[in-house]
Amino acid sequence: xxxxxxxxxxxxxxxxxxxxxxxxxxxxxxxxxxxxxxxxxxxxxxxxxxxxxxxxxxxxxxxxxxxxxxxxxxxxxxxxxxxxxxxxxxxxxxxxxxxxxxxxxxxxxxxxxxxxxxxxxxxxxxxxxxxxxxxxxxxxxxxxxxxxxxxxxxxxxxxxxxxxxxxxxxxxxxxxxxxxxxxxxxxxxxxxxxxxxxxxxxxxxxxxxxxxxxxxxxxxxxxxxxxxxxxxxxxxxxxxxxxxxxxxxxxxxxxxxxxxxxxxxxxxxxxxxxxxxxxxxxxxxxxxxxxxxxxxxxxxxxxxxxxxxxxxxxxxxxxxxxxxxxxxxxxxxxxxxxxxxxxxxxxxxxxxxxxxxxxxxxxxxxxxxxxxxxxxxxxxxxxxxxxxxxxxxxxxxxxxxxxxxxxxxxxxxxxxxxxxxxxxxxxxxxxxxxxxxxxxxxxxxxxxxxxxxxxxxxxxxxxxxxxxxxxxxxxxxxxxxxxxxxxxxxxxxxxxxxxxxxxxxxxxxxxxxxxxxxxxxxxxxxxxxxxxxxxxxxxxxxxxxxxxxxxxxxxxxxxxxxxxxxxxxxxxxxxxxxxxxxxxxxxxxxxxxxxxxxxxxxxxxxxxxxxxxxxxxxxxxxxxxxxxxxxxxxxxxxxxxxxxxxxxxxxxx
Numbered sequence: 001x002x003x004x005x006x007x008x009x010x011x012x013x014x015x016x017x018x019x020x021x022x023x024x025x026x027x028x029x030x031x032x033x034x035x036x037x038x039x040x041x042x043x044x045x046x047x048x049x050x051x052x053x054x055x056x057x058x059x060x061x062x063x064x065x066x067x068x069x070x071x072x073x074x075x076x077x078x079x080x081x082x083x084x085x086x087x088x089x090x091x092x093x094x095x096x097x098x099x100x101x102x103x104x105x106x107x108x109x110x111x112x113x114x115x116x117x118x119x120x121x122x123x124x125x126x127x128x129x130x131x132x133x134x135x136x137x138x139x140x141x142x143x144x145x146x147x148x149x150x151x152x153x154x155x156x157x158x159x160x161x162x163x164x165x166x167x168x169x170x171x172x173x174x175x176x177x178x179x180x181x182x183x184x185x186x187x188x189x190x191x192x193x194x195x196x197x198x199x200x201x202x203x204x205x206x207x208x209x210x211x212x213x214x215x216x217x218x219x220x221x222x223x224x225x226x227x228x229x230x231x232x233x234x235x236x237x238x239x240x241x242x243x244x245x246x247x248x249x250x251x252x253x254x255x256x257x258x259x260x261x262x263x264x265x266x267x268x269x270x271x272x273x274x275x276x277x278x279x280x281x282x283x284x285x286x287x288x289x290x291x292x293x294x295x296x297x298x299x300x301x302x303x304x305x306x307x308x309x310x311x312x313x314x315x316x317x318x319x320x321x322x323x324x325x326x327x328x329x330x331x332x333x334x335x336x337x338x339x340x341x342x343x344x345x346x347x348x349x350x351x352x353x354x355x356x357x358x359x360x361x362x363x364x365x366x367x368x369x370x371x372x373x374x375x376x377x378x379x380x381x382x383x384x385x386x387x388x389x390x391x392x393x394x395x396x397x398x399x400x401x402x403x404x405x406x407x408x409x410x411x412x413x414x415x416x417x418x419x420x421x422x423x424x425x426x427x428x429x430x431x432x433x434x435x436x437x438x439x440x441x442x443x444x445x446x447x448x449x450x451x452x453x454x455x456x457x458x459x460x461x462x463x464x465x466x467x468x469x470x471x472x473x474x475x476x477x478x479x480x481x482x483x484x485x486x487x488x489x490x491x492x493x494x495x496x497x498x499x500x501x502x503x504x505x506x507x508x509x510x511x512x513x514x515x516x517x518x519x520x521x522x523x524x525x526x527x528x529x530x531x532x533x534x535x536x537x538x539x540x541x542x543x544x545x546x547x548x549x550x551x552x553x554x555x556x557x558x559x560x561x562x563x564x565x566x567x568x569x570x571x572x573x574x575x576x577x578x579x580x581x582x583x584x585x586x587x588x589x590x591x592x593x594x595x596x597x598x599x600x601x602x603x604x605x606x607x608x609x610x611x612x613x614x615x616x617x618x619x620x621x622x623x624x625x626x627x628x629x630x631x632x633x634x635x636x637x638x639x640x641x642x643x644x645x646x647x648x649x650x651x652x653x
Contacts, residue, residue, distance in 0.1 A: 041068025067181030510542030
């Protein structure tokens with residue numbers, strides 16, 4: 001038998017290609033590697049600014065043109081490089097930040113892979129000018145699309161200047177997937193905000209298309225920096241140490257929460273990271289005052305021993321892995337929860353209170369309290385938001401919207417609702433004289449072995465039910481001819497408001513409510529860009545919003561159905577959904593945004609509702625043509641318990 005032959009890489013070089021497997025060309029290898037590091041212009045800004053910080057820079061100036069595609073220029077006053085180091089810096093896997101495998105176990109710098117400059121130079125017209133302090137001259141390195149570097153002596157101040165032009169000029173497939181210049185610039189802005197949060201003492205200046213977009217002086221500490229970068233937010237500082245994890249957080253109140261974690265900045269050992277579990281832990285630390293699926297605005301710094309963190313788990317170093325994630329998350333919850341009103345899991349409490357534990361005056365009282373269930377009745381002196389009065393003031397309606405998202409949870413129906421049947425046209429439904437009398441709800445025959453509780457058929461008339469009471473301030477109890485129906489008042493009201501918002505948008509005739517005074521809202525750059533691109537469609541929903549600054553908008557009017565909800569929160573949620581959708585159809589994002597806004601304005605758990613208002617709500621459900629048995633987020637509106645089953649269980653059958 002002929003012995004197997006092992007071919008090493010050097011034996012294959014230059015050999016004729018006889019199979020399908022081949023060694024890639026070095027230029028193609030560089031472009032593939034660049035694709036992992038350079039996703040968009042913001043990736044270039046991130047890598048260059050992090051290199052400046054690793055070089056000990058106290059001042060960084062960033063300039064971009066055309067969203068960063070045309071030109072990116074980063075100037076720092078760091079240590080600079082010698083001619084030899086400058087020549088090596090643009091080669092792949094060349095770095096001064098690690099030397100051995102052991103160095104990977106305790107990384108103290110932002111960069112360490114030696115890929116950034118080589119990857120950037122492979123897909124752009126790249127120029128680096130650098131000079132060490134005390135050196136006679138600077139060194140100029142030019143690379144065009146991954147070509148061999150050209151190195152010459154030049155004039156220049158101490159520090160480093162990197163200029164990147166025509167990004168992706170030689171990779172058109174990547175370039176065509178970039179978004180508008182304003183959107184790309186907004187992503188670059190986010191990178192600089194996170195870098196400034198990581199280094200409070202940094203002097204940072206950003207110029208966008210010739211205009212100063214950000215100019216930050218050094219800050220005394222993390223709190224001062226957070227307040228400068230999150231203007232208009234009422235941030236509270238919380239700090240502590242537990243199980244070797246130091247936590248320093250500046251967090252906003254729950255009524256300023258967002259539907260995504262984009263405005264919750266997480267930093268581990270000074271490195272901005274994305275971590276879903278950590279973001280959820282921060283939100284959960286608020287306890288019942290933070291609605292599910294929402295996240296606070298703020299900044300959370302974690303300091304952990306470097307050997308307990310693996311930063312080499314993401315091509316762009318945007319994620320980290322903890323050696324003991326459970327300990328880290330428990331430490332975060334243990335520090336934040338006592339101050340924010342929640343309790344870490346497993347820690348008993350002597351008082352089952354619905355009120356958070358922050359002191360009065362630390363955050364605005366407006367909107368800070370939420371019912372943690374139906375234990376608390378919002379009547380009399382213990383109604384801090386005046387919800388009962390607000391409902392009484394809502395004449396001509398079955399109920400008022402609250403400025404908060406409901407926290408009620410209703411048990412899911414054991415059986416799914418059948419598909420909705422055809423309904424009259426909207427004009428017919430809105431005219432009582434043309435609407436046929438509602439039919440008595442009819443419950444399906446229960447087959448042998450089927451669950452006892454069944455859901456109301458959509459074809460049945462909700463208006464035919466007779467409200468007899470409310471339990472736990474949450475569920476309407478209604479009598480039908482053959483069953484008792486339990487209706488979640490929040491889910492029902494949310495479905496009605498969602499339908500009316502969608503109808504108004506489809507007709508391009510929304511009913512608006514003018515504000516007595518315009519409300520100024522501070523936006524993130526990405527939100528400001530979304531506001532500009534979708535201004536016409538946003539107006540069709542019923543918003544009158546004017547952009548009065550680069551990241552500031554003034555809300556003059558809101559949809560009338562949402563008049564009692566906070567305008568800033570409505571606008572943030574609408575823009576967040578638009579950004580989350582990306583380039584897909586606006587209608588997809590709009591449906592989710594309308595559902596979220598309807599949730600804000602709907603009756604919530606604990607809101608008092610008279611029997612007359614309950615009856616009006618039931619009649620309004622009959623106007624909903626599709627899926628009236630579910631709220632826009634998919635939760636069931638009601639359950640039904642047949643009288644026959646009640647009689648059987650009570651021994652009367």
